[in-house]
Amino acid sequence: MGAGFSSLATEKKTVTHPSNPNISDLPESCIASILSCLEPSEICKLARLNKTFHQASLADVVWASKLPENHEILVKKLFSEEGSSESLSKKEIFSRLCRPIPFSGDTKEVWLENSSRGICVAISWKGLKITGIDDRRYWTHISTDESRFHTIAYLQQMWWLEVEGNLEFEFPAGNYSLFFRLQLGRASKRRGSRRIINNLEQVHGWNKPVQFQLASSNGEHVASKCYLNEAAGKWMHYHVGDFVVENSYIPTKLNFSMAQIDCTHTKAGLCLDSVFIFPIETVNKLKQF
Amino acid sequence: MSSSEERKLILKSSDNEEFVVKESSAVQCLTIKNLVEDRCVSDPIPLANVDSKILALVIEFMEKHAETTLSNSEKKEFDVEFVKKPFDDLLELILAANYLDFRELMDVLCNTCAKQMENWSVEEVREKFNIQNDYTVEEEKAARAENPWAFE
Numbered sequence: 001m002g003a004g005f006s007s008l009a010t011e012k013k014t015v016t017h018p019s020n021p022n023i024s025d026l027p028e029s030c031i032a033s034i035l036s037c038l039e040p041s042e043i044c045k046l047a048r049l050n051k052t053f054h055q056a057s058l059a060d061v062v063w064a065s066k067l068p069e070n071h072e073i074l075v076k077k078l079f080s081e082e083g084s085s086e087s088l089s090k091k092e093i094f095s096r097l098c099r100p101i102p103f104s105g106d107t108k109e110v111w112l113e114n115s116s117r118g119i120c121v122a123i124s125w126k127g128l129k130i131t132g133i134d135d136r137r138y139w140t141h142i143s144t145d146e147s148r149f150h151t152i153a154y155l156q157q158m159w160w161l162e163v164e165g166n167l168e169f170e171f172p173a174g175n176y177s178l179f180f181r182l183q184l185g186r187a188s189k190r191r192g193s194r195r196i197i198n199n200l201e202q203v204h205g206w207n208k209p210v211q212f213q214l215a216s217s218n219g220e221h222v223a224s225k226c227y228l229n230e231a232a233g234k235w236m237h238y239h240v241g242d243f244v245v246e247n248s249y250i251p252t253k254l255n256f257s258m259a260q261i262d263c264t265h266t267k268a269g270l271c272l273d274s275v276f277i278f279p280i281e282t283v284n285k286l287k288q289f
Numbered sequence: 290m291s292s293s294e295e296r297k298l299i300l301k302s303s304d305n306e307e308f309v310v311k312e313s314s315a316v317q318c319l320t321i322k323n324l325v326e327d328r329c330v331s332d333p334i335p336l337a338n339v340d341s342k343i344l345a346l347v348i349e350f351m352e353k354h355a356e357t358t359l360s361n362s363e364k365k366e367f368d369v370e371f372v373k374k375p376f377d378d379l380l381e382l383i384l385a386a387n388y389l390d391f392r393e394l395m396d397v398l399c400n401t402c403a404k405q406m407e408n409w410s411v412e413e414v415r416e417k418f419n420i421q422n423d424y425t426v427e428e429e430k431a432a433r434a435e436n437p438w439a440f441e
Contacts, residue, residue, distance in 0.1 A: 021380045022420070023420065030383050038406075039407075044439040048429070049411060049414060050424065098438050
């Protein structure tokens with residue numbers, strides 16, 4: 001309860017017209033309890049009110065409820081160079097998880113979505129198994145700011161489009177959706193000018209559907225077919241399927257793929273950026289899908 | 290059927306007013322629950338840090354939430370009306386809930402205060418709640434630059 005509280009009680013007994021109790025005279029634990037009802041951006045803003053509020057905003061109780069329940073496992077996995085999670089405050093853990101953390105070399109990123117508190121993963125094409133990826137007749141690799149990994153793979157022309165990936169990760173319990181981020185046609189930027197879409201004439205072969213698949217270690221399996229000939233020149237997230245994680249403490253294993261291996265026609269003009277996994281609440285909030 | 294012999298406790302406020310409450314309601318306050326379980330219950334239980342006005346309100350909340358016949362939404366409706374009080378009373382209630390370790394009351398009160406503080410600028414909150422700024426100019430600048438990640 002602390003000194004602030006008992007002095008308040010004493011004031012009430014000795015003063016005939018007690019001064020109004022002030023919110024910053026509350027014990028730090030009470031201020032922390034109030035702050036924990038707020039969103040992270042509000043907490044950090046109110047931490048600037050005065051030193052008492054600042055101190056209260058650092059309390060673990062404020063941030064613990066905003067972390068995924070398995071955050072200790074995630075810290076061990078992702079912050080390996082920091083030693084044990086006991087040395088980090090909950091606020092530090094939260095702030096670090098909010099920013100994308102690379103893992104598996106540079107090919108994957110994970111972060112905590114601020115608005116919905118869900119864990120999101122992005123897997124670059126470099127982390128996927130792509131048939132013919134190193135053959136320059138078929139695929140080129142392009143540096144670009146249009147990908148969070150600063151690189152995309154561009155399919156010039158090929159009969160056999162096959163992209164496969166897998167992931168083993170300790171997702172906190174919940175429902176998730178998996179997407180491929182793709183674009184038909186290749187945009188190029190001339191220095192100093194706006195993004196220009198060209199090479200649409202090179203796009204062909206998408207009048208037959210692409211097959212998507214997702215399998216997860218809890219036995220779920222989803223397969224679908226989708227036409228990619230939507231608005232060309234725009235990045236789209238193609239929804240492959242959903243999976244459910246029941247246990248936050250066991251790694252979920254995922255296997256996913258997209259394929260168009262109908263050899264009666266070639267496919268050309270596809271940009272492949274990455275695979276995204278989002279909690280369903282984030283998908284609904286971001287409304288980009 | 291409820292027993293006619295419900296165990297009762299007497300709580301005494303700091304200004305020496307006594308209140309009779311059912312033990313089953315009072316143990317929502319962990320401070321009281323611990324006294325009961327450790328068999329340290331004196332008669333009456335002195336609550337030196339809670340005056341009669343506030344204690345009466347705490348008991349009103351306590352008894353409402355202990356009623357098994359009420360649904361959760363009815364309790365929520367009660368809570369909404371309960372917190373329509375002057376801000377000073379809410380602060381006194383927070384202090385009482387903290388002292389008594391009454392989690393449910395604490396949560397409702399903290400949520401209410403939080404809602405009243407959010408979406409205002411720092412200067413507006415300071416003015417509204419009469420909070421003294423004890424930062425120096427440099428410290429305030431540093432505080433403003435902290436936590437950029439929270440606003441992304």
